Amino acid sequence: MNVKNFMELRIPSKSQNEAFARVATAAFASQLDPTIEELADIKTAVSEAVTNSIIHGYEDCEGIIIIKCRMDEHGVEIEVRDEGKGIEDVEQARQPLYTSKPELERSGMGFTVMETFMDEVEVHSEKGKGTVVIMRKKFASLAKGQGVSGNEG
Amino acid sequence: MDLTAKVTGNILICRVKGELDHHTAEEFRDFVDRGLENNPVKHLILDLTHLSFMDSSGIGVLIGRFKKVNLRGGKVAVVNENNQVSRVLEVSGIYDIIKSYSSISKAVNDL
Ligand SMILES: Nc1ncnc2c1ncn2[C@@H]1O[C@H](COP(=O)(O)OP(=O)(O)OP(=O)(O)O)[C@@H](O)[C@H]1O
Ligand SMILES: [Mg+2]
Numbered sequence: 670m671n672v673k674n675f676m677e678l679r680i681p682s683k684s685q686n687e688a689f690a691r692v693a694t695a696a697f698a699s700q701l702d703p704t705i706e707e708l709a710d711i712k713t714a715v716s717e718a719v720t721n722s723i724i725h726g727y728e729d730c731e732g733i734i735i736i737k738c739r740m741d742e743h744g745v746e747i748e749v750r751d752e753g754k755g756i757e758d759v760e761q762a763r764q765p766l767y768t769s770k771p772e773l774e775r776s777g778m779g780f781t782v783m784e785t786f787m788d789e790v791e792v793h794s795e796k797g798k799g800t801v802v803i804m805r806k807k808f809a810s811l812a813k814g815q816g817v818s819g820n821e822g
Numbered sequence: 823m824d825l826t827a828k829v830t831g832n833i834l835i836c837r838v839k840g841e842l843d844h845h846t847a848e849e850f851r852d853f854v855d856r857g858l859e860n861n862p863v864k865h866l867i868l869d870l871t872h873l874s875f876m877d878s879s880g881i882g883v884l885i886g887r888f889k890k891v892n893l894r895g896g897k898v899a900v901v902n903e904n905n906q907v908s909r910v911l912e913v914s915g916i917y918d919i920i921k922s923y924s925s926i927s928k929a930v931n932d933l
Contacts, residue, residue, distance in 0.1 A: 684845035691875075709875075709906040716877040720844045774851070774882040778914050782878050785913045 671741045674700065678736040682727040682751070684720075690736055691715040697738050698745045703808045710786040711745070711806060717779040718749035718802045724770065726753025726800055744788075744807035752799035759792050824872075825853045832896075833933060834863040835926060839872035842880040851883050855890070864896035865933045869926055870903040880907075881914040888919055897921070899929040 676697050680686045691712040698711050715736070722734045737748040756762045762769075763784075768777030783790045787804040794800040823846045824839035834857045842850055858866065866887060870876075888898045898920045903911065911917060923929035 684843075687843050687845050688841060706905065712875065713877055713906065713910065716843055716875075720877065720879060724844060774847075774886045776878055776881040776885055776914060778878040778881050782910060782913055786909075 670739060670746060672739045673741055675737065675739045677738075680734050680736070682723040682732050682734055682753075684723060686734075687716055687719050687723070690719045690734075694736060694738055694747060698740070701740055701744065701808050702810050703744075704810070707806065707808055711747070714783045714786045714790075714804050714806075715747060715749065717783050718747075718804070721779055721802075722749060722751035722753060722800065724773070724775070726751035726755075728754065743811055744805065746803065746805045748801060748803045750799065750801045755796040755798050755800055756792070756794035757796050759794055762794075763792065823849055825850065827853070827857045829857075829861050829863060830930060832862070832864040833867055833930060834858060834861055834865070835867045835869060837869040837872070841875040842873060842883070843875070843877050844879040847879045847883050850880075851886065854887055858887075858890060864891075864894055866891045866896065866898045867901060867926060867929045867933070868898070869901045870907055871901065873903065873907055876907045876910050878910070878914070881910065881916060884911075884916060884920060897933055899923055899933060901926050901929050 678693060694715045695708045695712045699708060719734060732751060732753055735750045739746045761767055763780045765781040766777040768775040783804060787806045789805040791803040826837045828835050836854055836857060891898050900920055900922050902924060
């Protein structure tokens with residue numbers, strides 16, 4: 670990835686930060702002139718990953734969530750990291766409708782939403798250590814060869 | 823989040839303004855459940871015209887309300903959701919159990 674710009678956010682795992690995290694990430698990504706729909710996709714995916722860190726990663730205790738965002742000439746890469754309890758079986762966790770918290774009215778659709786709204790979703794997790802979700806999205810407006818790259822021609 | 827409710831016949835109509843995520847889900851759930859408990863209604867219409875954002879937390883809450891209303895033999899309908907909300911509902915398969923309408927009167931007539 671030929672990183673052209675980046676940002677990093679560190680927030681405590683409080684639910685009132687969910688809206689802040691998705692809006693801040695979308696504001697950063699908007700530098701690349703995405704469509705309204707692409708921005709909504711990013712907001713939705715970030716909301717899912719951050720909410721998961723709060724509800725599942727840190728459960729009842731408070732921890733730090735780190736959100737990193739990088740952009741290149743194609744689009745954005747967003748990383749959401751927690752040092753919470755981790756996921757024992759990532760493949761199972763990513764299955765639609767799988768949730769470890771049905772009693773909280775969770776539907777088990779968070780990862781499916783991330784996968785639907787972003788181009789790529791990687792999940793790395795270790796039990797007791799934490800979870801990192803890396804999501805990538807290319808923007809249609811950047812795909813038409815109207816290069817942003819400075820050393821063309 | 824801004825919530826208002828009214829009763830038309832045996833239908834509870836709740837209007838929600840703001841964003842439905844994990845942070846606001848409980849407030850939304852409690853408001854709708856109070857409306858269902860305190861009124862002799864069968865059906866539930868959720869006016870989503872002014873709901874600007876929803877994630878999977880909203881899916882869970884909607885399915886939970888559907889189960890409650892379904893138990894009393896009623897139906898749940900959503901009205902006028904925006905594109906982002908509609909895509910989240912679509913992914914979750916919720917449209918199989920909750921129908922969407924372009925206006926409250928259309929939903930009322932169909933229930
Ligand atoms: N950051 C995390 N730390 C620990 N466990 C996680 C994390 N993210 C996800 N999980 C696990 O993966 C499961 C599936 O996550 P997913 O977001 O798809 O569904 P959910 O959060 O349970 O429900 P929903 O997102 O629909 O409200 C969770 O129930 C949880 O067990
Ligand atoms: Mg989730």
